[in-house]
Amino acid sequence: MNQIITIDAIKAKARDAFKRGQGRDSHAMNWHSAALPTWLEECDRLAALAGEEVVA
Numbered sequence: 170m171n172q173i174i175t176i177d178a179i180k181a182k183a184r185d186a187f188k189r190g191q192g193r194d195s196h197a198m199n200w201h202s203a204a205l206p207t208w209l210e211e212c213d214r215l216a217a218l219a220g221e222e223v224v225a
Contacts, residue, residue: 179204183211 186195193212198205 174204176207179207180211183208184215187212187215 183196193209193216196205196208198208
């Protein structure tokens with residue numbers, strides 16, 4: 170499977186969503202998307218840095 174979007178771009182989208190106050194599930198990706206783990210990891214990292222409780 171070819172990668173359509175870079176990991177850095179996925180992380181940037183997650184950071185933008187976090188800045189807008191959107192939750193970790195605001196990704197609109199299919200549950201089997203290869204990009205989803207990267208998105209969730211970045212959201213969890215940002216929440217931890219902000220001192221928020223991470224609910225996975």
